[in-house]
Amino acid sequence: MRTTSRLIATLAGLALLALAPGAAHARLRVAASITDLASIAATVGGDQVETFAIARPNADVHRVEVLPSYMVRVSRADLYLKVGFELDRWADGIIDGSRNARLRVLDCGAGITPLDRPTTVSAAMGDVHPLGNPHYWLDPRNGAIVARAVAAELARLDPPHAADYAARAASFAQAATAMHERGRRLAAALPVKTVFTYHASWVYFAQAFGLEIAATAEPVPGIPPTARHLQELVTIARQRPVAALLQEPYFSDEAGRFLDRSCGVPTLKVSPSCDGPEAGRYLAHFDDLFARLAGARGGIRP
DSSP: OHHHHHHHHHHHHHHHHHHSTTTSSOOEEEEESSHHHHHHHHHHHGGGEEEEESSOTTSOTTSOOOOHHHHHHHHTOSEEEEOOTTTTTHHHHHHHHHTOTTOEEEETTTTOOOSSOOSSOOGGGOSOOTTOOOOGGGSHHHHHHHHHHHHHHHHHHOGGGHHHHHHHHHHHHHHHHHHHHHHHHHHHTOSOOEEEESSTTOHHHHHHHTOEEEEESSSSTTSOOOHHHHHHHHHHHHHSOOOOEEEOTTSOSHHHHHHHHHHOOOEEEOOSSOSOSSTTHHHHHHHHHHHHHHTOOTTOOO
């Protein structure tokens, strides 16, 4: 009787364990270099995944310090999403340091057609990316490409939910197309469609939505603005309307103050990345960007 009671108790305990939340299927852990990729993965993965990003949305993704705490978090991950195009080479140190033998790594830029790919590279060109401009996520159509790639990788890790991942990626692609169309309408309604940018982060954004980048504050990528170069921007702004200078939060404000003072071009401090890794944040970021642009009134001639 005692043996039977113990067996019944054991079976009952196993039954309760099987019914416990998450016991039947542990959620996949997805790490990403930037919040945009993490947000896309959260949308595609749904309840089957949990995501986190290494780089903060207001940080310079070109230069991220490799910390032991990042390695610890990635050591527990199932999938790592890299930007690619050599933008986040620092991620290799985190991945290697995590000593996670089962970690799968997805280069999310592999399916993207790059813009601004140089035919030659030299030191005089500054911090140029030989494989092309890496800020491809600022075109929502590229976000859809990433979503499909993430869905395929999640399906390899979790075959029972493959159809769910594919369906969510398809829905995301439809939402990304709608965002692109809405963005084109919002851009067309702007009184001025020409901007300056501080860094060459906004090339995909401008091409996707029909905006024009008249010049960058950096004379070449990674080189701070010189007085002579800024004066050239002032000349441009005096000849034609320029709505604003799009500047990442981590750059100095000096160039923006000079342009505002000299030719009335205001600075919009905006991050190229969305503000969190949660589902929906990626596409919402485009609406936020257009809301900021709609409020810019610099360079408008009476």
